[in-house]
Amino acid sequence: GIDPGSDSYSLPSFWDYKPDGVRWHYFRNTNLAHNTINIDGKIAYSRGTGHLKSWNKNSKKPFGVLDMTTSYKDQATSVLRGFKMLAPNIIMCQDEIIFEENAEVVNWRFITDAEVVKKNTHIELSKNGKFFYLWPISQGNQEIKVFEANTNTPQERPLTGISVIEIAAKPGTDNQVVVNVLMGGNLERIREFSSEKISSLNEWK
Secondary structure: OOOOOOOOOOOOOOOOOOOOOHHHHOHHHOHHHOOOEEEOOOOOOOOOOOEEEEEEOOOOOOEEEEEOHHHHOOOEEEEEEEEEEEEOOEEEEEEEEEEOOOOOOEEEEEEEOOEEEEOOOOEEEEEOOEEEEEEEEOOOOEEEEEEEOOOOOOOOOOOOOOEEEEEEEOOOOOOEEEEEEEEEOOHHHHHHHOOOOOOOHHHOO
16 A cells, blocks of 8 residues: 655645644545545544554564554544454454444545456455455455545645545444455465454454
């Protein structure tokens, strides 16, 4: 994934950092333009913070779990993201979200300037003769979309050749969502890991 970079510092109210500030209406400055989640297409709370909740760098499969809850104020009661190295060049990204009562969908996003091909089981990215794969492991009502990234206002620098890969996931009756994506450059090994049982983040050791 890529970061789409910064925009012009001379945009109107570009330095308006307060949570409802104009700055957060510019696409590149939002969570919508980065490799993270949004809830109902809303921007994250700018004064939220993330912290490392648990980790084990000495495990056979090293991992770290981030608590990002305060960045989703009034959208979710809990937002956890875990990364686990399953094998060389293969990472698992797992998000666990507990929604507020009025929330409807979590959108997992991956931003890329590679060529994107959506397959039956996975997504293939290619650039300069190299390949990278995303393999979502469905946990229920999820839909995968691929679309071109666009800015929010005419004043912003246009985006060209940048795609958004999005997994839209709706909660069950318990208001919880799990989004789990395997990623890396070895498709056959990813395929093997895709059949393994998914454990919750609090069970990672």
